[in-house]
Amino acid sequence: MVLLENHVVLITGAGSGLGLGIARYCKMQGAEVIVTDISTEKIQQLETEFSERDLLLTCDVTRIADLEFCQQQIVQKYGRLDAVIGAQGIFDGNVAIKNMTAEHRP
Ligand SMILES: NC(=O)c1ccc[n+]([C@@H]2O[C@H](COP(=O)([O-])OP(=O)(O)OC[C@H]3O[C@@H](n4cnc5c(N)ncnc54)[C@H](O)[C@@H]3O)[C@@H](O)[C@H]2O)c1
Secondary structure, three states, rough: OOOOOEEEEEOOOOOOHHHHHHHHHHOOOOOOEEEOOOHHHHEEEEEEEOOOEEEEEEEEOOOOOHHHHHHHHHHHHHHHHHOEEEEOOOOOOOOOOHHHHOOOOO
């Protein structure tokens, strides 16, 4: 039995480490995965591992424009998103999301 069939899962900071491990696990469990990382080089190295069902994108999670680009690509390809896993592990300075502006940088 697979746990994530018919699920679309976005993993940010997934070019290596925990994020890549989570992306591989979600895929193994039947999900369609969107693998994103700030490093284009890391994303390019993963192109052969993931399939056409999946989406690989360069995305710096601190940049609103990058996040909007991802949103656009995800909506276009899947029309929905079921889960988001943030694995980049960057420190936000303890600023609550509701207090962040578009210019906020960690
Ligand atoms: N690996 C572990 O066992 C472990 C255990 C506990 C906690 N952590 C914490 O989890 C976090 C991730 O650890 P890891 O081992 O996976 O590290 P990692 O360096 O292998 O992976 C982090 C990924 O995030 C990407 N990244 C960095 N800044 C980004 C940004 N602004 N936007 C998008 N992607 C960005 C990096 O390019 C990298 O591919 C760290 O904060 C680490 O301290 C890791």
